[in-house]
Amino acid sequence: ISAIYSASLRFEHQTDGSKGWHQMYNYPSYGMGIYFAKFSVPNQLGNPISLYGFLSSTLYRHGRFVLKTDFSLGLAFNWEHFSSSNTLNVAMGGPLSCYIDAAIVAYYNMCNHFDLGMGLALSHFSNGALKKPNKGINVLSPKLVFKYKPYDNIRLKITEKPRSESYFENLTTFFFGAHDVQTVINPTKENESYENHSYLVFGLDDKFLRRFNLKHSLGLGIGIGYNQYVGTEYRIENDRMVFSEIPVMQRFHLSAYISYEYRIHRLAILLEPGIYIYKNESDKSENFFQRIGFRHYLSDSFFYGVSLRAAYFSVAQYIEWTIGYRINGIGR
The missing domain is CATH 2.40.160.20 (Porin)
Incomplete structure (x- = not known):
């Protein structure tokens, strides 16, 4: 694989501190999305599509700048998987696989409704040996994010943190x-x-x-x-x-x-x-x-x-x- 081109559309919910765990985890966001990928060898691998859920956590916040980690997990399909007519694909043995993506992204709040982000992502595709062969695919790639918010910037609430016991x-x-x-x-x-x-x-x-x-x-x-x-x-x-x-x-x-x-x-x-x-x-x-x-x-x-x-x-x-x-x- 010499190159991969991908795009993703996601719907995100931003926590606001109204519940105790929001503040404890630094106001994470979560949601669902759909992911499209095109490899440089589509005749062997296909063009996978993934439906996934994600969780995004804040590492650092200063003014309009926010640094976040992002973790996604879902299922991918539309593979040209291994078969008697496609023996070159030893990466994916079946039509369905897991999709895992971990990223770190720096966001800049351009205005009330728009954020621009850049980062680095590591993506993994595998079916967990449900169908052999299953060498899997790992991809390290840059990430460009354009986020639109139909609402004004959320004012984060500060509430009492939940009691912690050992x-x-x-x-x-x-x-x-x-x-x-x-x-x-x-x-x-x-x-x-x-x-x-x-x-x-x-x-x-x-x-x-x-x-x-x-x-x-x-x-x-x-x-x-x-x-x-x-x-x-x-x-x-x-x-x-x-x-x-x-x-x-x-x-x-x-x-x-x-x-x-x-x-x-x-x-x-x-x-x-x-x-x-x-x-x-x-x-x-x-x-x-x-x-x-x-x-x-x-x-x-x-x-x-x-x-x-x-x-x-x-x-x-x-x-x-x-x-x-x-x-x-x-x-x-």
Whole structure:
């Protein structure tokens, strides 16, 4: 890829301080948008379109000048993905992918209704190994922003910040997902060269966190997981795959990890580096894994989320869809 051309249209809501968490996070803005991209090799990659949500936070404000971070997450489609007729695209194996964008942008308020911004963005496209091949795409690019506000500049309110307490909490999480494995059948027959199979993953995690304040929590967790692919072997007979598998109970693994959570009101960003304490010798996955994801609290007790389990800080293993229960206030 030698070049990418992209444009985005978004609708943004600016917080004004009317709620306690607005001021605590320096008056963030959030909303939804649509993103269009054109690569220098559209015949191989296509022209992806993404629908996404975003959160923008202020780092520095002085007069008409504002420096912000911007994070977007969504789904992208309209790919020319890998197929028997497009074997050159090893970056995207399926028609749908995740879209992640992180940027830092400097804005200048030109007048009541117009802002002009310039910055730098890092974009990532991947399907989380739901469909192989999945090398993914990373793009570093400059960013030019033109913002129109149909209202006058918002006067930010200063209210009493929410009370912050330190205590322990226990989170129990069930996750499930799937990942894809692609196998070469016969590279001499183009239309029959590849065969894909999806494998189930699920598990149960339990973690104890110390919540230091309304933003930060840190603790330890343990988990038990199942990977249907572990111990699966195959051989080729007459251009067909013949499988052999190990017993179900031998496909489980045990893990331990450090858990960090950053809360923004009811939304949480989680980072969890960990190791496998036990896994079957036929499980060839890396012993050290990383998990990054999001969690949304429906109430003080119930939550749901999504996270990506990876190895080497770059290779996606699978996406985990999660639901869970939280017991807070332990040790108050």
